[in-house]
Structure formats: C-alpha cells, structure tokens
Amino acid sequence: MHAFYSDHYVLPLPQGHRFPMAKYRMLRDRVAQELPQVQMLEAPRASDGELALAHHPAYIRQIADGSIQVLQPQAMREIGFPWSDAMVERSRRSAGATVAAVRAAMGGQGIAANMAGGTHHATADKGGGFCVFNDAAVAARVAQAEWGRAHGPHRKPLKVAVVDLDVHQGNGTAQIFQSDASVFTLSLHGEKNFPFRKEVSDLDVHLPDGCGDDAYMEALETALDQLERRFEPGLVIYLAGADPFEGDRLGRLKLTFDGLQARDRRVFDWAWQRRLPLAFAMAGGYGVQIEQTVQVQINTYTVAVEYARRWRAMPA
Structure with a gap:
C-alpha cells in the first residue's frame, strides 16, 4: 500500500503554537516500524494548474509569493500559520499527496494514503483552521479531469464521494x-464545534457534545445508507480524523480507540463491498497526549493494510 508523506517540510511555528506538527513524523516512524506492508513515498508538489481546479488563481498566487500577508492579513490569521516558504511547500505537497494517493488507488491498488492532508477548511478563495489548500477537493477534481481525458467525452464523468x-x-x-452534482460531500461532525458558521454539505450529520461509540456508529451507518441511496460514486476520498477521540483537546466527542477503529473498518468495508477505490488522509488530531493521536492514526493504517491486502488478492 502506498502512503505519501511531507513531514520533512516543518513549519517554523512560534513557541507555544497549538498545532501538533510533530505528529506527522511520529506517524511515519511508527508505520515504518510496525507496518512493513506500507511503502512510504515522498509526496509530489501540486502544480498551480492542479490547485486551480479547486482554488482561485489569485489566491494561489498570493499564497505562493507571500503577498497575501499584505493584501489579506486577516486571511493569514484565519489560516493560523505564519507565512513562510516552508508553509507554501508543505501545503503544495500535502495536496499533492492526496492527488498521488487517488492516482494509486484508481490505478489498481484500491487503497492508498496521504500521511497528512484532510485540509477541509480551505475554500476556493481562502484558507482557515490550519488549512491552506483543500487537498480532497484538488484530488477529486484532478481525478475527474484525468478520467475524462482517458475515457473521452462520451463516457460518464467520474463521481466522487468525500x-x-x-x-x-x-x-x-x-x-x-x-453546485457540483458529480461530488457528494458527507460530513459527520460536532454540532457546536468549529467552524461556528457551517456550510451546507450534501449530507451533514450534527453530533452532540459527548457523543460516544455506539451513537456515533449508528449515525455513520445511517449516513452511509443515505449516501448509497442518493449517489453512485466511482471513488471515495476518506478523511479519517483522529479528533473525535475522547482524549482530544478540540474534539468534544467521546470515541474510544476501539470505536474509532470500528469507524474506520466500516468505511473501508463499505467501499470494499462496492469495489470502490479509496484514498484516505489523516485530517485533524489534537490529543492532550500526542501519542494518543498517533495511536488512532496507526489503528487506521492497520485497518487500511487489511483492505489493501484484499485488493491485491483480487484477480487482475
């Protein structure tokens, strides 16, 4: 199973910054030690053209050259990182990692991963919440464009479920x-958590503070049933956030290690039953103990490896 990393691009964050940058290298180290079935590859850079499939060119340019600091200082405050060359490079590679994971999954592997990513707060023209470019959106649009070129204008377009x-x-x-009927957006999230001004997904499931394993799994099962009734994807992009964990500083939900692993297994199994290629990204995780966030992520990779093995065992 291919997994793409970008953790060697470390942002120069000020002392006391709350973003746990170290978790990405910790995850790569543990995957290397515990899951030799995972082949880890350096993430490629997303090009301006790839980014422009989901983001406005002016925003891409201002991020790339740093002019956003002068033209839109509030935008940088909403992102939550100080601008730097490392921030730009890491953001490009975080998006490029999901693009590469989608290509690997669609190219016959069935399952592939971004060891970071899940930057789902970035909109078309601005970032927010530690997200600069939206890797899932960029990867979905790149996959659709490449599908169209490969299969011609008379083939049905690739439909993507996020x-x-x-x-x-x-x-x-x-x-x-x-306004894009070819992509279905499903979001299970804390009702009272960030962002406090929600957008409208194709399917939003608002969860109360303190939601535990059983209630979460019931909500997920209902959501996947609705997704299946309303949409027929050819690709799944899965954001496997570690922040519903009961020990997360920003989560406010109460899922256990077992509950989160059951969540992952249900998503991977749902895609496998339909033989849908799946690319996943790690998304959020802000554990009081960073080791717990990494453990949630390792558990996700353990499940992913199992389903990647099933894909490899399929006849050509």
Whole structure:
C-alpha cells in the first residue's frame, strides 16, 4: 500500500503554537516500524494548474509569493500559520499527496494514503483552521479531469464521494462542491464545534457534545445508507480524523480507540463491498497526549493494510 508523506517540510511555528506538527513524523516512524506492508513515498508538489481546479488563481498566487500577508492579513490569521516558504511547500505537497494517493488507488491498488492532508477548511478563495489548500477537493477534481481525458467525452464523468469524519465540519469542501452534482460531500461532525458558521454539505450529520461509540456508529451507518441511496460514486476520498477521540483537546466527542477503529473498518468495508477505490488522509488530531493521536492514526493504517491486502488478492 502506498502512503505519501511531507513531514520533512516543518513549519517554523512560534513557541507555544497549538498545532501538533510533530505528529506527522511520529506517524511515519511508527508505520515504518510496525507496518512493513506500507511503502512510504515522498509526496509530489501540486502544480498551480492542479490547485486551480479547486482554488482561485489569485489566491494561489498570493499564497505562493507571500503577498497575501499584505493584501489579506486577516486571511493569514484565519489560516493560523505564519507565512513562510516552508508553509507554501508543505501545503503544495500535502495536496499533492492526496492527488498521488487517488492516482494509486484508481490505478489498481484500491487503497492508498496521504500521511497528512484532510485540509477541509480551505475554500476556493481562502484558507482557515490550519488549512491552506483543500487537498480532497484538488484530488477529486484532478481525478475527474484525468478520467475524462482517458475515457473521452462520451463516457460518464467520474463521481466522487468525500466521506469526512473529522470532528469539525468540512466547510471548505462543502463550499467548493456546493453546485457540483458529480461530488457528494458527507460530513459527520460536532454540532457546536468549529467552524461556528457551517456550510451546507450534501449530507451533514450534527453530533452532540459527548457523543460516544455506539451513537456515533449508528449515525455513520445511517449516513452511509443515505449516501448509497442518493449517489453512485466511482471513488471515495476518506478523511479519517483522529479528533473525535475522547482524549482530544478540540474534539468534544467521546470515541474510544476501539470505536474509532470500528469507524474506520466500516468505511473501508463499505467501499470494499462496492469495489470502490479509496484514498484516505489523516485530517485533524489534537490529543492532550500526542501519542494518543498517533495511536488512532496507526489503528487506521492497520485497518487500511487489511483492505489493501484484499485488493491485491483480487484477480487482475
């Protein structure tokens, strides 16, 4: 199973910044030690052309050259990172990693991963909530464009389901695809959590503070049933957020390690039963103990490897 990393691009964050940048390298180290079935590859850079399939060219240009600091200082405050060359490069590669994971999954692997990503608060013309470019949106649009070129104008377009199980609503993804019938956006999230002004996804499931394993799984099952009734995807992009965990600083839900692993298994199994290629990204995770966030993510990879093995065992 291919997994694409960009953790060697480390942002120069100020002392005391609350974003847990170290979790990405910790995850890669543990995957290397515990899951030799995962082949880890450096993430490619998303080009301006790829980014422009989901973002306005002026926004891309202002991020790339740093002029956003002068032209839109409030926009940088909403992103939550100070501008730097490393921020630009890491953001490009985080988007490029999901593009690469989608290509690998669609190219016959069935399952592939971005070891970061899930930057679902970035809209078409601005970032927010530690998200600069929306990797899922960029990857979905790249996949659709490449599908169209490969199969010609008379073939049905590729339909993509974005299953967002980060604890925060995927408001940026919802905004980008709001009028696009070829992409279905599903978001299960804390009702009272960030962002406080929600966008409208194709299917939003608002969860109360304190929601635990059983209630969460019931809500997920109902949501997947609705997704199946309303949409027929050819690709799934899964945001496997670690922040619904009961020990997360920003989550406000009460899922256990077992509950989150059951969540992952249900999503992977749902896609496998329909033989849908699936690319996944790690999305949020802000554990009081960063090791717990990484454990949630390792559990996701353990499930993913199992389903990747099933894809490999399929006849050509």
